[in-house]
Amino acid sequence: MTLHTKGDIKVDKHLFQVMVQFWNSAYKCFTFGxxxxxxxxxxYTTLLRCPKIKVRKTYARVFNGQTFTKKLMNISGMSEHWVTARIQQKGDSKCIPWENLRDFVLTxxxxxxxxxxxxxSIYGLVIFPKALRHVDEAVIDLFNSLEKGITPVPAILAETFRSLSTCRKTDEGRFIGxxxxLMVWFHGHFWKVDKVSYRVFSEGYSLLKEETTIQKREDILEEKWMEILQNLKEGDIDWRAY
Structure with missing residues (x-):
């Protein structure tokens, strides 16, 4: 199994490889000890900091309505000519290169x-990566829906569950959630696990900020993670993820 990851939050590949082995495809949950x-x-709503969205109004892609070009024009504020000149076709999807968006972020x-x-860019490159270093049409459609108060969280979770089940079933493939x-969620529950360096939570604590600064745990090999997760007890878990 390979990972498609980007961004400042580092993924412990040893831990991730082991976690997937504990995924129960039938019940759609992890079984650790x-x-x-x-x-x-x-x-996930808390982690993504989108509490004001309408949790009962779930994102579903609608194929009629504004074109990809129009949506990208609305988000970027650029002309139709500028947008059209930069749209590319990657497989079955239309995309825009990250380098074009990066220039906007800076200028x-x-x-x-x-x-x-x-x-x-975060949604396109980190949460729903499809074409390497490109943001594709489906992500722009989802992002365009956020202003309407539509929650993307069920879609993110569904993609995560689907990808975990696929990797677990075949013991190979690429995790594309x-x-x-998922790592941030895991650490939020398992910070009390013995012999793993997690910080104690305090007022004003930010789990996402912690993940960008925490020391890498790659010195813990897959065999050790397997032993830790196989022997987890209820007392090792913090049932309220901060």
Missing amino acids: EVDLVSTVEE HPNERKRVDIFAL CAQL
């Missing part, structure tokens, strides 16, 4: 547009 655990809509005169384009978010 005595513990069954699965990431929830509420947890766009509108601060709101800079933030929107940066957020779009958001590995970083």
Whole structure:
């Protein structure tokens, strides 16, 4: 199994390889020792910091409506000519290269547009990566729906569960969900595990910020992670993910 990951949050590949082996495809949850655990809509909503969205209004792609070009024009604030000239075809999807969006993040005169384009890039490159170093049409469609208060969380979780089940079934393939978010979720529950360096939570603690600064745990080999997860007890788990 290989990982498709980007961004500042490092993925412990040894831990990830072992975690997948504990995924129960039938019940769609992890079974670690005595513990069954699965990431929830509420947890991912908190991690993504989108509590104001309408949790009962779930994203589903609609194929009629604004074109890809129009949606990209709205997000970027650029002309139709500029957008059309930069759209590329990757497989069965239309995309725009990250390098074009990166220039906007650094130089766009509108601060709101800079933030929107940066957020779009995170969704396209980290949460739903498809074409390497490109943001594809489906991600832009999802991002365009966020302003309407539509939650992307169930779609993110569904992709994560589907990818875990595929990797578990075949013992190979590429995990194409958001590995970083899954790692953050895991550490939020398992910070008390013995012999693993997790910091103690305090007021104002940010799990995502912690993940960008925490020491790499790659000195813990797969065999050791396997032993830790096989022998987990209920007391090792923090049932409230911060």
